[in-house]
Amino acid sequence: MINKQDKQVLSGTHFWQGDIACAEGAIAAGCRFFAGYPITPASEITEHMAKRLPEVGGIYVQMEDEIASISAVIGASWGGLKAMTATSGPGFSLMQENIGYACMTETPCVIVDIQRVGPSTGQATKAAQGDVMQARWGTHGDHEVIVLSPNSPQEMFDLTIRAFNLSELYRVPVIILADEIIGHMWEKVHVPPPEKIEIYNRKKPSSFSEPVFGGVGETEIPPMPRIGDGYNLLITGSTHDKYGYRKTVDPEVHRKLVTRIVNKIRKNAEKIIDVEIQNIENADIGIVSFGCTSRSVYDAIELAGREGITVGHVRLRTIWPFPEKIVRKLAEKVNFILVPEMNLGQLVYEVERVAGCEAHVKAISKIGGGEMITPEEILSEIKRFLRRRAV
Amino acid sequence: MTNKHFALKFLREEVLPTAFCPGCGNGIVINCFLKALEETGSRDLSNFAFVSGIGCAAWCVSPYFRSDSLHTTHGRPIAFASGLKLARPELNVVVISGDGDLVGIGGNHLIHAARRNIDLFVICINNLNYGMTGGQVGPTTLHGVTTTTTPYGNPEYPFDLVRLVESAGANFVARWTTVHVRQLIRSIKKALKKEGFRFIEVVSQCPTAFGRRIGKPTGIDLMKWFQKQSIHINQAQNVKETEDKIIVGEFADRDRPGFISNIYKIIRLVRENNDKN
Numbered sequence: 001m002i003n004k005q006d007k008q009v010l011s012g013t014h015f016w017q018g019d020i021a022c023a024e025g026a027i028a029a030g031c032r033f034f035a036g037y038p039i040t041p042a043s044e045i046t047e048h049m050a051k052r053l054p055e056v057g058g059i060y061v062q063m064e065d066e067i068a069s070i071s072a073v074i075g076a077s078w079g080g081l082k083a084m085t086a087t088s089g090p091g092f093s094l095m096q097e098n099i100g101y102a103c104m105t106e107t108p109c110v111i112v113d114i115q116r117v118g119p120s121t122g123q124a125t126k127a128a129q130g131d132v133m134q135a136r137w138g139t140h141g142d143h144e145v146i147v148l149s150p151n152s153p154q155e156m157f158d159l160t161i162r163a164f165n166l167s168e169l170y171r172v173p174v175i176i177l178a179d180e181i182i183g184h185m186w187e188k189v190h191v192p193p194p195e196k197i198e199i200y201n202r203k204k205p206s207s208f209s210e211p212v213f214g215g216v217g218e219t220e221i222p223p224m225p226r227i228g229d230g231y232n233l234l235i236t237g238s239t240h241d242k243y244g245y246r247k248t249v250d251p252e253v254h255r256k257l258v259t260r261i262v263n264k265i266r267k268n269a270e271k272i273i274d275v276e277i278q279n280i281e282n283a284d285i286g287i288v289s290f291g292c293t294s295r296s297v298y299d300a301i302e303l304a305g306r307e308g309i310t311v312g313h314v315r316l317r318t319i320w321p322f323p324e325k326i327v328r329k330l331a332e333k334v335n336f337i338l339v340p341e342m343n344l345g346q347l348v349y350e351v352e353r354v355a356g357c358e359a360h361v362k363a364i365s366k367i368g369g370g371e372m373i374t375p376e377e378i379l380s381e382i383k384r385f386l387r388r389r390a391v
Numbered sequence: 392m393t394n395k396h397f398a399l400k401f402l403r404e405e406v407l408p409t410a411f412c413p414g415c416g417n418g419i420v421i422n423c424f425l426k427a428l429e430e431t432g433s434r435d436l437s438n439f440a441f442v443s444g445i446g447c448a449a450w451c452v453s454p455y456f457r458s459d460s461l462h463t464t465h466g467r468p469i470a471f472a473s474g475l476k477l478a479r480p481e482l483n484v485v486v487i488s489g490d491g492d493l494v495g496i497g498g499n500h501l502i503h504a505a506r507r508n509i510d511l512f513v514i515c516i517n518n519l520n521y522g523m524t525g526g527q528v529g530p531t532t533l534h535g536v537t538t539t540t541t542p543y544g545n546p547e548y549p550f551d552l553v554r555l556v557e558s559a560g561a562n563f564v565a566r567w568t569t570v571h572v573r574q575l576i577r578s579i580k581k582a583l584k585k586e587g588f589r590f591i592e593v594v595s596q597c598p599t600a601f602g603r604r605i606g607k608p609t610g611i612d613l614m615k616w617f618q619k620q621s622i623h624i625n626q627a628q629n630v631k632e633t634e635d636k637i638i639v640g641e642f643a644d645r646d647r648p649g650f651i652s653n654i655y656k657i658i659r660l661v662r663e664n665n666d667k668n
Binding site: 007033035054055057058059061063064065067068069071072073074075076077078079080081083097098101226227228230231232233234235236237238244245246 | 403406437453454460461463464470471472475476477482503662
């Protein structure tokens, strides 16, 4: 006998695909609206949501394209539901304008990008990590988003819950930047009992006159009412004052609004940032990694250890805001930092910026066919750099 | 003391007067919509949520209507409204926006919302051009007409919006012009009572960006032209495709179940089956 409570959080141990773990994480986090459009390799999320959401009283709708999907998600979020969409590179590109709208209107929502080989249609079924910068800078104008990077089906579940919590807490779109390998990987996923899952819901205003687009300090978040509850909300992607009135020529109103929506993330960055750290203190060489590539790094660290080399590793579960402090600390400890990524260099530039003169930073790039960077390839780069130091 | 205008209770008085050009048709459409509410007994907009896109027509509801309004990105109001309606099915969700927004950049959402028969009421204020950006040719601009981007005449042909939306599957479809105030109010009242997708096109005047380039420089000039060109659907049987007539009237009035009742029926069934198992 399955009761309704059990249907929302499927507590127990499962053998799940990453995409399915993501969908289940969303439902466990309270997501009750999903709008999507089929795309490889994210379709399994959409299919699973279509089956599961009605079971928990949620709404699944397949829209006519990805632009409509993100639009419907934002509309539903203002209707009071936790809402998500899932896509891959081409669809993610189509969503960018409205991701900016969600930033500007401070609309909580979760966007999953299961990365595949690009640009354009590229290699639709093959893994890549080429959307790091699109996730950060895809929409125009000054803005901040939060981008999380899972490296296992377990983290597809855990980080999707965290994505909803961060999005509700900071009133900001949160992007889950996974990849085809993690999305299609089957592994053990542990789902805790509901009472062990921490859930955060958006703060409601205490009165009808409370401003919902400002009127708070730089690290605070204004409350968010729902459409239809008597607030006479003015929601607009144009520059607006704290009550939502359009102010499209006033420089001060624009500075105030955009500085606040940027600083609410920047000044809370240390609370948002989440990294996994290995061996930093006594490292001979450093690695900064994320997503599927980090799984090869684990093996490379072990292989290097057998040869007496200690590799310091910072694995980013939060890519944006970029974990500057810990990467700088790594740079202070080592002379070389390697950045393996399945693109021709994206995260490496951020590591370089933060490392400054403290360490020499080098990308290990590999693209095409969804071929992972192997532990052996990482090991050989490690040895090559350490030899350079010896000379 | 005189009585206040009936519409003021529905409007944010503090932002009046509107930013619309002298002679613009937006005010007539606002007046007709609010008159329809007044005549059906509404005293405020608390059961409504309004959604609009980008362009002059999108400003009718944001910021002037004293209600919730979602002023979205260009072309997307119907998609935003779909998500909102699904999340809050008890609200009357109304989209008021322009032809460039709903049919140009947003045309895909329009036909799919009509096909889905989602419970939205869409009023498309068709001013025959892109007014806000300075009078460029649009998907509704008549063939041969001079605009800022068709300086030698428009080589394209306009969409017939009502036939497009009707064939896509909407429950209710009508077209009037800003001259047909009483008929428009009647159709709005009818549309408000129905479920499913409801669409009214209102052909409207843009003297500033459009009229003055085609020798009709005032709102009155354009309205006189609309009156002359209009022909009711019942009398339009013999009108040739090539004639520049504006066929007005109600083009569809069906009662297929709306998307909301269909989707909530599925949710109910799935949950009942789960409880049984």
